[in-house]
Amino acid sequence: xxxxxxxxxxxxxxxxxxxxxxxxxxxxxxxxxxxxxxxxxxxxxxxxxxxxxxxxxxxxxxxxxxxxxxxxxxxxxxxxxxxxxxxxxxxxxxxxxxxxxxxxxxxxxxxxxxxxxxxxxxxxxxxxxxxxxxxxxxxxxxxxxxxxxxxxxxxxxxxxxxxxxxxxxxxxxxxxxxxxxxxxxxxxxxxxxxxxxxxxxxxxxxxxxxxxxxxxxxxxxxxxxxxxxxxxxxxxxxxxxxxxxxxxxxxxxxxxxxxxxxxxxxxxxxxxxxxxxxxxxxxxxxxxxxxxxxxxxxxxxxxxxxxxxxxxxxxxxxxxxxxxxxxxxxxxxxxxxxxxxxxxxxxxxxxxxxxxxxxxxxxxxxxxxxxxxxxxxxxxxxxxxxxxxxxxxxxxxxxxxx
Numbered sequence: 001x002x003x004x005x006x007x008x009x010x011x012x013x014x015x016x017x018x019x020x021x022x023x024x025x026x027x028x029x030x031x032x033x034x035x036x037x038x039x040x041x042x043x044x045x046x047x048x049x050x051x052x053x054x055x056x057x058x059x060x061x062x063x064x065x066x067x068x069x070x071x072x073x074x075x076x077x078x079x080x081x082x083x084x085x086x087x088x089x090x091x092x093x094x095x096x097x098x099x100x101x102x103x104x105x106x107x108x109x110x111x112x113x114x115x116x117x118x119x120x121x122x123x124x125x126x127x128x129x130x131x132x133x134x135x136x137x138x139x140x141x142x143x144x145x146x147x148x149x150x151x152x153x154x155x156x157x158x159x160x161x162x163x164x165x166x167x168x169x170x171x172x173x174x175x176x177x178x179x180x181x182x183x184x185x186x187x188x189x190x191x192x193x194x195x196x197x198x199x200x201x202x203x204x205x206x207x208x209x210x211x212x213x214x215x216x217x218x219x220x221x222x223x224x225x226x227x228x229x230x231x232x233x234x235x236x237x238x239x240x241x242x243x244x245x246x247x248x249x250x251x252x253x254x255x256x257x258x259x260x261x262x263x264x265x266x267x268x269x270x271x272x273x274x275x276x277x278x279x280x281x282x283x284x285x286x287x288x289x290x291x292x293x294x295x296x297x298x299x300x301x302x303x304x305x306x307x308x309x310x311x312x313x314x315x316x317x318x319x320x321x322x323x324x325x326x327x328x329x330x331x332x333x334x335x336x337x338x339x340x341x342x343x344x345x346x347x348x349x350x351x352x353x354x355x356x357x358x359x360x361x362x363x364x365x366x367x368x369x370x371x372x373x374x375x376x377x378x379x380x381x382x383x384x385x386x387x388x389x390x391x392x393x394x395x396x397x398x399x400x401x402x
Contacts, residue, residue, distance in 0.1 A: 007192055014188035021181030028170045028177075035170075038094070039163040045091055046156040049107075052084040053149040060118060060141050063125060064134040070125060077118060084148075085111050091155065096166070099158040107151035114144040193245070193372045247274055248373055255380040264384065269298045271377045272358065275370050278339060279304075279359035283311070283319050284385060285352070292323055292355065295385065299359075318343040322355040328375060333363050340365030344378035346385065353382060 059080060062073040088111065092104040117140045124133035251271055258264045272280035280298040285291070292311040300308075311320050318329040322343040333340035339359045346354040356378040364370045 010188050014185045017184040018181045021177045024177045025174045028174050035163050049087040050149045050152045053145050057145045097162040100155045103151050103155035107148045110148035117141045252380050272298045275373050277358040281357045284354040319355045326352045342374045344374040346382035348382045
């Protein structure tokens with residue numbers, strides 16, 4: 001992934017894939033909610049139909065009960081039969097699968113049989129044959145109403161099973177969409193973070209180096225622009241890419257949640273350890289943008305920190321160069337004399353607000369993964385230092401140490 005245009009297209013494609021997956025998952029979630037609402041409505045209507053069938057049994061038995069009058073119970077049975085028949089027809093129109101509709105068809109047929117039994121019982125009552133009417137009611141009538149209720153309950157179970165099957169299918173589609181989007185994003189992050197553009201500056205331009213210093217570790221004020229012979233990098237990291245990416249992603253998350261200065265100092269120390277940096281300094285630009293001043297540091301002794309002072313924007317060193325150009329600066333190591341360094345600009349919506357400098361052990365400044373980590377942490381710190389009240393307080397107070 002050497003082309004900048006290709007990297008931009010890859011990043012945009014990953015964002016589009018993620019957005020499409022989120023939209024698709026949300027659409028499916030709305031369908032699931034609609035399924036559940038329809039299932040609850042169907043279940044409630046089926047329960048009401050089953051309750052109506054139970055009322056039919058009781059009302060019909062009242063024909064031959066002592067002290068009851070058929071003048072009240074016969075019209076009630078007629079009205080209840082009509083209501084139950086209508087409810088079953090509506091349930092059938094709302095059914096989602098064939099098993100539900102078949103059960104409701106059986107229930108409707110059974111209701112027709114119940115009506116026939118009811119007419120026979122009424123004929124016996126009109127002719128004064130009380131015993132015959134009771135025999136028909138308590139055998140055929142009771143059995144027919146019970147069978148209809150059983151068919152309605154079977155329809156309820158079949159419909160609920162159909163809704164559950166549909167929901168499982170929709171959930172599977174959601175998982176597939178999210179997994180696909182995650183795979184695309186992971187590949188894009190791997191390509192963008194671990195595969196940087198080809199650097200031609202090593203053979204065509206003069207690199208940045210560290211000037212000789214009398215103290216044990218250089219301050220960022222000593223990171224000067226000076227030509228030096230270019231040697232092939234001997235830096236080899238023992239850390240697999242996977243754990244490094246996981247640790248970096250967790251740090252970025254923690255930077256986004258930081259709430260006080262002490263927590264920020266701890267996170268800066270963790271970032272330095274992840275980059276294998278012996279020293280870490282965060283420089284913040286003044287309000288007028290004319291100078292840089294140290295805001296946070298890690299890994300330097302108080303004596304070295306005392307030598308760090310305000311750097312003019314026009315100064316001939318890597319921190320000022322990163323601040324001026326908003327470009328990553330590399331300071332190559334001088335074997336036996338000083339370590340190399342990586343200086344990344346802190347870029348916000350207002351432009352470059354400072355710089356992050358990391359003194360790297362073992363020639364790691366030329367490692368593409370170390371440079372990528374510096375750029376990632378600088379992007380996170382730019383938002384934190386530029387927006388939080390603690391950052392403004394630290395910016396005016398001067399150097400902070402971890």
